[in-house]
Amino acid sequence: xxxxxxxxxxxxxAAATCTLLGTAPTSPANAQEDPGWDFNxxxxxxxxxxxxxxxxxxxxxxxxxxxxxxxLTLTLAVDSLTGASxxxxxxxxxxxxxxxxxxxxxxTTAAGEHPLDDAFLDTRVAIGASWQQPLGRLYKMSAGLTxxxxxxxxxxxxxxxxxxxxxxxxxxxxxGVAVARDTLDPEGGAPxxxxxxxDVGDRSNKMGDQDKDxxxxxxxxxxxxNRNLLVQLNYSYSDSSGYLNDPYKFIxxxxxxxxxxxxxxxxxxxxxxxxxxxxxxxxxxxxKHSLFGQAKYYWSGRVVDLSYxxxxxxxxxxxxxxDAKLRFPMGDSRYxxxxxxxxxxxxxxxxxxxxxxxxxxxxxxxxDYRLGDFDAITAGIKYGWKTGSxxxxxxxxxxxxxxxxxxxxxxxxxxxxxxxxxxxxxxxFNFSYRFGK
Amino acid sequence: MHSKxxxxxxxxxxxxxxxxxxxxxxEPWERDVLAKEEMQLVTDPVEAALDDxxxxxxxxxxxxxxxxxxxxxxx
Numbered sequence: 001x002x003x004x005x006x007x008x009x010x011x012x013x014a015a016a017t018c019t020l021l022g023t024a025p026t027s028p029a030n031a032q033e034d035p036g037w038d039f040n041x042x043x044x045x046x047x048x049x050x051x052x053x054x055x056x057x058x059x060x061x062x063x064x065x066x067x068x069x070x071x072l073t074l075t076l077a078v079d080s081l082t083g084a085s086x087x088x089x090x091x092x093x094x095x096x097x098x099x100x101x102x103x104x105x106x107x108t109t110a111a112g113e114h115p116l117d118d119a120f121l122d123t124r125v126a127i128g129a130s131w132q133q134p135l136g137r138l139y140k141m142s143a144g145l146t147x148x149x150x151x152x153x154x155x156x157x158x159x160x161x162x163x164x165x166x167x168x169x170x171x172x173x174x175x176g177v178a179v180a181r182d183t184l185d186p187e188g189g190a191p192x193x194x195x196x197x198x199d200v201g202d203r204s205n206k207m208g209d210q211d212k213d214x215x216x217x218x219x220x221x222x223x224x225x226n227r228n229l230l231v232q233l234n235y236s237y238s239d240s241s242g243y244l245n246d247p248y249k250f251i252x253x254x255x256x257x258x259x260x261x262x263x264x265x266x267x268x269x270x271x272x273x274x275x276x277x278x279x280x281x282x283x284x285x286x287x288k289h290s291l292f293g294q295a296k297y298y299w300s301g302r303v304v305d306l307s308y309x310x311x312x313x314x315x316x317x318x319x320x321x322x323d324a325k326l327r328f329p330m331g332d333s334r335y336x337x338x339x340x341x342x343x344x345x346x347x348x349x350x351x352x353x354x355x356x357x358x359x360x361x362x363x364x365x366x367x368d369y370r371l372g373d374f375d376a377i378t379a380g381i382k383y384g385w386k387t388g389s390x391x392x393x394x395x396x397x398x399x400x401x402x403x404x405x406x407x408x409x410x411x412x413x414x415x416x417x418x419x420x421x422x423x424x425x426x427x428x429f430n431f432s433y434r435f436g437k
Numbered sequence: 438m439h440s441k442x443x444x445x446x447x448x449x450x451x452x453x454x455x456x457x458x459x460x461x462x463x464e465p466w467e468r469d470v471l472a473k474e475e476m477q478l479v480t481d482p483v484e485a486a487l488d489d490x491x492x493x494x495x496x497x498x499x500x501x502x503x504x505x506x507x508x509x510x511x512x
Binding site for chain 1: 464471473475480482483487490497498502503504509
């Protein structure tokens, strides 16, 4: 899915617009490509161990190339999610009962098990359209729209990018902006921050629809270093505001000495939670800064693809991501590509494994494992080949694992005997078929 | 005042980058390797979007290569 139209070097904006919906990037190509359609289709399976999240996803990307280096890219992705997700409550030596998100029923987690919210069933449809064209001899612009919908979440967004070539098209500087408005309509309503989990039928802890706005800015430089080496450096800034809580995550209220979750007795005749839980509370703003660098090096037929990202935000999360791919050709029409990715993040300043009974409630608290301190590794391999008709197929199999840690000062009493962090293991399988080129 | 200084700094960095980079690069007829499909910064945009979606859902970071955006209720 590469443009091969003129002498321009890679336009990071195209990569920039290649966001969640995947817009085709422009390339540092110098060969001509005939106008027409080409298509990229993909099936992805993502499966977590222990009956947690399973996702089957179909993606389509269609690109129409016009004369004069103009192109239109259309994308469609359909996800089907099932399974359960860690709710944020701590495991206990006794069974725990929770009121479901809808507020209509209860469910129980066995003693010693990690509490999971098992009402997790969703279909997500995402669409996108993007237009790219040159402006004069040295500039190129792109403009795109994205939208997606799930039964409890809607997204609409737009993006615009401009790039200019310098130094005989060996340097490209790009700027981009993207805005999005997301609307959350969680099952049973969006919980009020730090509100108690209540008995079945009592929804006084919930509100109506909530909004989230996201604005992204990106500044990038792409540089051809020599005949075999291409590098890119991006700085990006992202600002989110509005309802940033995960409406399905809550925290256990625990005894300050034993660390056990405080018991709750539902009203007479009512079903309800067996213990005290509070819905999470995140700040209403988040500003993230990222630095991203990538190098592609051609090494006697092999291609080395190295990238690194540093991210820091005003929730006190810092992360480092190192990604490496090495593509080995096997004859003219096949290749093998091992991949490894290392990720490490520090916890948010308001990350709390549990809340302590008797202490004043903090303004913000979340026990979402994704805001905790953890390391993750991805390791996988991809095998690609050309079909008899000259189209591209590939299969990819990867393993993803997260290993987290609760800050020592947050482990209370009996909690030291339990596995508090819900470690994650997942398999990723991907089949891709590209045709029409 | 502060933001003005920041803007100047950004402008200066951009100018320095452009100047520093002017010594690098290739002639137009030396782009045979760079034109190869496997040498594009993103070789497979659909795969890249799928991976971004997975990591966006499971980690606190997103974006960098492109926009970090949102677009799903998974985080």
